[in-house]
Amino acid sequence: MIKVHQITKEFNGIRAVENVSLEINNNSVTSFIGPNGSGKSTLIKLILGLIAPTSGNVEHPSTASSGYKIGYMPEISGLPTGYTGLDILKKHKYLLGYSNDQHIQSLIEIFDMNSFLKKKFKGFSKGMQKKIGFLLAFAGSPDLVILDEPFEGIDTIDRDRLNLFIKEYTTNGRSAILSSHILYDMDEITDQALFLKNGKVMINYNPKLIGSNSKTPINIEQNPSDHGVPNNVILPNPTITDIYRALYK
Structure with missing residues (x-):
């Protein structure tokens, strides 16, 4: 398991990631969702230790003695x-x-x-x-594979092939982190979806609750109206695409 504790990253006084906490469980796929510039890639680099946080910390078993391995595909190769x-x-x-x-x-x-x-x-x-x-x-x-924008530039057949492979791969204690603004079939492979906006986690959602006994709606506060009043949208049993469209209008 990987634990992220209240992690923040600033560049020249601007917060690219702000006070993010989450857990990456074994046998799971965690997806970072959001448009370009929302903080997805920065959060990945913090988890990998490629950049140091301004505050907060990341706990994971990736040490030479443990034998824990991480595979990484950056957005730009x-x-x-x-x-x-x-x-x-x-x-x-x-x-x-x-x-x-x-x-x-x-x-x-x-x-x-x-x-x-x-x-x-x-x-x-x-x-x-x-x-x-x-x-x-x-x-x-690897025990953990991290894929930054993996679906960009590939066709539907290859996306289906990759999704199936990821689902089969994340068993026996292995896990994956995906970062994407392309939402094709994300509900089918995602166990935990973090919706990022301006470096903050707006929603942490389990899409696999859809169709189960859980009927908890998602309440999204959108940008204020012309009168300064927030526009709240309640989505009962939403998909990842539903939340994305409401949150990033």
């Missing part, structure tokens, strides 16, 4: 354009020291990558670049 996809995979494999070739080959087939792995990265489409990112993130069989 930054991979060397002069190498082929196969070259990148070999270098990644060498640097991280994993040796499960059968697992890697199964990922190549799942993400349908055989047709372009021998091409140079600079000639890859957006979708091909994302597939390489998926492969590298999952290649070491």
